[in-house]
Amino acid sequence: xxxxxxxxxxxxxxxxxxxxxxxxxxxxxxxxxxxxxxxxxxxxxxxxxxxxxxxxxxxxxxxxxxxxxxxxxxxxxxxxxxxxxxxxxxxxxxxxxxxxxxxxxxxxxxxxxxxxxxxxxxxxxxxxxxxxxxxxxxxxxxxxxxxxxxxxxxxxxxxxxxxxxxxxxxxxxxxxxxxxxxxxxxxxxxxxxxxxxxxxxxxxxxxxxxxxxxxxxxxxxxxxxxxxxxxxxxxxxxxxxxxxxxxxxxxxxxxxxxxxxxxxxxxxxxxxxxxxxxxxxxxxxxxxxxxxxxxxxxxxxxxxxxxxxxxxxxxxxxxxxxxxxxxxxxxxxxxxxxxxx
Amino acid sequence: xxxxxxxxxxxxxxxxxxxxxxxxxxxxxxxxxxxxxxxxxxxxxxxxxxxxxxxxxxxxxxxxxxxxxxxxxxxxxxxxxxxxxxxxxxxxxxxxxxxxxxxxxxxxxxxxxxxxxxxxxxxxxxxxxxxxxxxxxxxxxxxxxxxxxxxxxxxxxxxxxxxxxxxxxxxxxxxxxxxxxxxxxxxxxxxxxxxxxxxxxxxxxxxxxxxxxxxxxxxxxxxxxxxxxxxxxxxxxxxxxxxxxxxxxxxxxxxxxxxxxxxxxxxxxxxxxxxxxxxxxxxxxxxxxxxxxxxxxxxxxxxxxxxxxxxxxxxxxxxxxxxxxxxxxxxxxxxxxxxxx
Numbered sequence: 001x002x003x004x005x006x007x008x009x010x011x012x013x014x015x016x017x018x019x020x021x022x023x024x025x026x027x028x029x030x031x032x033x034x035x036x037x038x039x040x041x042x043x044x045x046x047x048x049x050x051x052x053x054x055x056x057x058x059x060x061x062x063x064x065x066x067x068x069x070x071x072x073x074x075x076x077x078x079x080x081x082x083x084x085x086x087x088x089x090x091x092x093x094x095x096x097x098x099x100x101x102x103x104x105x106x107x108x109x110x111x112x113x114x115x116x117x118x119x120x121x122x123x124x125x126x127x128x129x130x131x132x133x134x135x136x137x138x139x140x141x142x143x144x145x146x147x148x149x150x151x152x153x154x155x156x157x158x159x160x161x162x163x164x165x166x167x168x169x170x171x172x173x174x175x176x177x178x179x180x181x182x183x184x185x186x187x188x189x190x191x192x193x194x195x196x197x198x199x200x201x202x203x204x205x206x207x208x209x210x211x212x213x214x215x216x217x218x219x220x221x222x223x224x225x226x227x228x229x230x231x232x233x234x235x236x237x238x239x240x241x242x243x244x245x246x247x248x249x250x251x252x253x254x255x256x257x258x259x260x261x262x263x264x265x266x267x268x269x270x271x272x273x274x275x276x277x278x279x280x281x282x283x284x285x286x287x288x289x290x291x292x293x294x295x296x297x298x299x300x301x302x303x304x305x306x307x308x309x310x311x312x313x314x315x316x317x318x319x320x321x322x323x324x325x326x327x328x329x330x331x332x333x334x335x336x337x338x339x340x341x
Numbered sequence: 342x343x344x345x346x347x348x349x350x351x352x353x354x355x356x357x358x359x360x361x362x363x364x365x366x367x368x369x370x371x372x373x374x375x376x377x378x379x380x381x382x383x384x385x386x387x388x389x390x391x392x393x394x395x396x397x398x399x400x401x402x403x404x405x406x407x408x409x410x411x412x413x414x415x416x417x418x419x420x421x422x423x424x425x426x427x428x429x430x431x432x433x434x435x436x437x438x439x440x441x442x443x444x445x446x447x448x449x450x451x452x453x454x455x456x457x458x459x460x461x462x463x464x465x466x467x468x469x470x471x472x473x474x475x476x477x478x479x480x481x482x483x484x485x486x487x488x489x490x491x492x493x494x495x496x497x498x499x500x501x502x503x504x505x506x507x508x509x510x511x512x513x514x515x516x517x518x519x520x521x522x523x524x525x526x527x528x529x530x531x532x533x534x535x536x537x538x539x540x541x542x543x544x545x546x547x548x549x550x551x552x553x554x555x556x557x558x559x560x561x562x563x564x565x566x567x568x569x570x571x572x573x574x575x576x577x578x579x580x581x582x583x584x585x586x587x588x589x590x591x592x593x594x595x596x597x598x599x600x601x602x603x604x605x606x607x608x609x610x611x612x613x614x615x616x617x618x619x620x621x622x623x624x625x626x627x628x629x630x631x632x633x634x635x636x637x638x639x640x641x642x643x644x645x646x647x648x649x650x651x652x653x654x655x656x657x658x659x660x661x662x663x664x665x666x667x668x669x670x671x672x673x674x675x676x677x678x679x680x681x682x
Binding site for chain 1: 410411412447473474475485488489520522523524525527528529530531533554555556557558559560568570571572574575576577578579580581582583584585586587588589590591594595598599600601602605606609610612613617
């Protein structure tokens with residue numbers, strides 16, 4: 001298993017990225033990592049690694065970096081030798097099995113869309129994010145790759161999300177819900193209404209639970225939540241914001257009142273924060289790509305990078321892509337032509 | 342001040358609604374409430390009130406109720422004598438200054454849109470929801486009235502939200518943010534891009550902070566957050582869901598570990614839950630209506646109904662509507678014709 005890791009991506013690159021790679025490779029002896037980025041900046045940090053680990057790390061030198069706030073398409077054009085494009089190139093040339101980046105999400109997606117190395121029959125890849133729920137976890141997609149999708153794209157997110165839930169989240173019979181503003185069938189905007197009809201007329205009908213509302217996500221009402229990339233991205237970040245807000249209030253109020261068991265409570269809260277800390281999650285896969293692409297949170301720490309590399313290896317082993325291709329062949333969406341793409 | 346209250350609206354109607362009305366009228370001696378609904382179901386509950394209070398409560402009898410899960414437009418047509426339509430009618434005939442309902446939100450909005458009693462120059466009313474933040478509170482609109490808006494509608498939400506923030510949230514110089522998937526100007530779907538350009542070319546330019554992301558809401562980054570009704574509704578309900586999820590985790594983990602101060606911690610947590618309990622908030626105004634319309638959470642309790650009646654009275658006193666009309670006259674959106682409406 002060979003993974004290209006964007007060494008220049010994220011708020012704390014390249015140091016935490018290199019640290020994460022060293023940790024991942026030390027733990028998984030079948031893993032090789034290609035650090036894509038500025039050699040002069042990566043090499044000093046590698047001194048921390050032992051000889052055995054360093055054998056499975058190499059550098060693919062490139063000179064440019066896309067900043068976190070740069071406009072993706074423009075930046076990709078202006079900086080041909082950037083670490084994101086070089087990572088995609090390694091994937092396209094099959095020199096690696098997977099790519100991982102905590103860099104500019106828009107540039108990662110645009111880089112992949114440019115190459116159009118989509119799996120057979122996939123119309124648009126989508127980013128899948130795992131969310132904690134009262135019943136374990138669910139997957140929400142798309143959370144930002146495709147902000148103006150068509151109903152058929154959302155349908156395919158249902159197919160891909162369902163495979164993901166079955167094989168990664170271990171849900172033997174995953175249910176699918178469509179993010180909407182109410183549970184009734186006729187609710188929502190045109191996209192939601194058309195997508196609802198598409199699911200109901202498809203082979204996924206038995207898995208499809210209809211519309212679900214924002215408050216149902218964390219209740220674990222459905223295993224797969226399908227939504228457009230605009231709504232999904234906002235939802236993902238709202239969750240992060242509310243979590244942070246509530247934990248700060250709890251911290252202040254609870255710790256402000258307790259005396260003898262204050263330290264104990266503080267430790268419990270800290271563990272909770274770590275448990276749901278978005279920066280140490282293993283990143284979100286861009287599903288539908290021919291290869292594996294994991295997009296990490298910009299503020300990822302070394303643990304997050306290490307987890308993302310482990311997650312990429314796990315996806316490759318699970319063989320999700322073969323299943324996606326097979327499933328899409330037998331689950332037609334009713335439309336096969338796609339004039340405007 | 343006379344308010345029509347949909348006595349049949351909400352999960353716990355009519356009992357908690359009548360209780361809320363009794364409490365509100367007992368507290369505010371200038372308030373008169375018209376209970377709109379089935380007389381036979383309302384009257385028995387009124388026995389709890391004293392003679393002085395009952396003088397300022399009357400019943401407007403009607404025979405039908407729109408259920409929480411009914412399709413709004415269909416239900417309004419099929420049930421002409423429903424409590425929501427009758428409430429709107431009282432407002433349209435200027436027999437009341439405000440209407441309040443915890444019933445089917447879609448039917449409330451559709452009922453108002455049908456009458457088209459919009460304030461002068463208002464293109465589409467929007468529901469404004471107040472959210473707690475680390476800096477106090479912000480207002481998000483629209484949260485569900487208009488799921489397929491145009492850029493000009495969102496611009497007007499900025500105008501109305503800004504007046505709301507100034508006079509209700511006491512923010513002397515409110516800032517406005519556009520809900521989007523990233524901070525860069527060119528981010529998002531077509532609606533977001535066009536709306537961004539509209540704000541930047543408008544008289545609100547100095548207040549407009551550009552795009553904000555989901556995680557910025559609870560940080561209090563902007564006082565007014567403008568978004569379409571689909572995204573806003575999902576955001577509102579996601580906040581509710583995450584809050585519930587986090588508090589449940591904290592409850593379980595923290596109380597599970599503590600011993601001597603367990604009861605104290607439990608009380609603190611309970612107060613926090615009450616503080617941010619969406620069901621006891623005073624409801625959300627549908628801004629842009631000629632009159633005052635407050636939409637409450639379906640699971641509102643008597644306290645929520647009482648608060649909503651108080652909020653309606655406060656909005657009337659603040660004279661928000663006159664300010665909205667004046668501001669929209671001097672803040673043209675660049676487009677005045679609206680062929681398709």
